[in-house]
Amino acid sequence: MHEIDAIDRKIIRQLRLDARISNVDLGKVVGLSPSACHRRIALMEKAGIITGYTALTDMTAGAPSIAVIIQITLERQTEEYLNRFELAVRKFPEIRECLLMTGLSDYVLRVDVENALEFERIHKEILSVLPGVLRINSNFAIRNVLADRRVAARPED
Incomplete structure (x- = not known):
């Protein structure tokens, strides 16, 4: 198990700001050599701390896209039901995000x-066949006001 220290947190913060930063530039920011940065990143990837990289896109630049936020309530909140649901959700690339929640819904999907026709297909072929689902509540987003995965630096870092 890899223990995260202050330098690892700085590396993660920088990768969240810019996952394409070079090891040379990353090293300058966090105070390490490029090879030491590369080693630490590799260790965090191997330990499952860093699980992947993604690109943020401007959806208005390409094909028009509507975000649909879906609240899912399961029949039961047992470990078995949660695990079955989560395993099934991972099989569908159409589901961009899945968050386990507290409150009225068990999960929120995006x-x-x-x-609407494309959503109807997703609802029929994917959402309605997910295991253990009691209730599905879908909302179409009007406009994305803030879409940013960057994490602001904390003052103590």
């Missing part, structure tokens, strides 16, 4: 669609 899918991006071009129109």
Whole structure:
């Protein structure tokens, strides 16, 4: 198990700001050599701390896209039901995000669609067949006010 220290947290913070930063530039920011940065990143990837990299896109630049936020309530909140649901959700690339929640819903999902017809297909072929689902509540986003995965630096770092 890899224990995260202050330098690892700085590396993670910088990668969240810019996952394409070079090891040379990353090293300058966190105070390490490029090879030491590379080693630490590799260790965090191997330990499952860093699980992947992604690109943020401007959805208005390409095909029109509508974000649909879906609240899911399961029949039961047992470990078995949660695990079955989460395993099934991972099989569908249409589901962009899946968050386990507290409150009224058990999960919140996000899918991006071009129109209501595409969402209808996703609802029929994916959402309605997910295991253990009691209730599905979907909301179409009007406009994305803030889409940013960057994490602000904390004052103590």
